[in-house]
Amino acid sequence: MTHTSSVWLVLLAAFVAANLPFINERWLAVWPRQAPKTLWMRLLELLVLYALVGALGIALEQYAGQISPQGWEFYATTASLFATLAFPGFVYRYLYRHRG
Template sequence: MSQTASVWVVLLVALVAANLPFFNDRLFGVVPLPTNAKSLAVRLAELVVLYFLAGGIGLLFERRAGQVAAQGWEFYAVTGSLFIVLAFPGFTWRYLMKHRH
């Protein structure tokens, strides 16, 4: 896979991972919870775990392409902010739109 394709795959994985907590009521989309509704705190905790999972996939692609570059706090601040921005469609759908039940 080319480096350009790797970048697009990581961005697609990040987009799906950022919205996953908001589009279902299961933990990580797999584990059913005893209550039918997830709280916002659980969704945000899922978001943090999925951020690191998507970052790990990006790290695997980077390792396969060559030497892994050292990252400072600035990198994590920017990518964390990007991940939150990618989660905006799911957050909007879950909390800001009216749904008929």
């Protein structure tokens, strides 16, 4: 896998994972829930999925070569990017008027 394709894979995985908590009512899209998820549960799920996408990125970086050390700036930037990627799902869940 080339560097370019691994970057696009991580970006695609981040977009899907960031919108997943807002699109469905299942916990991590696997386990069903009896009651609807609250906003706090969705944000917690968003943090878990952020960590999973980060683990995918680290695994792909390890596959490509040596892992570069990262400071807090990297994690602040990627968390902001992840929150920005979650915006369409948030709008669909909380701001879009559903008919019916």
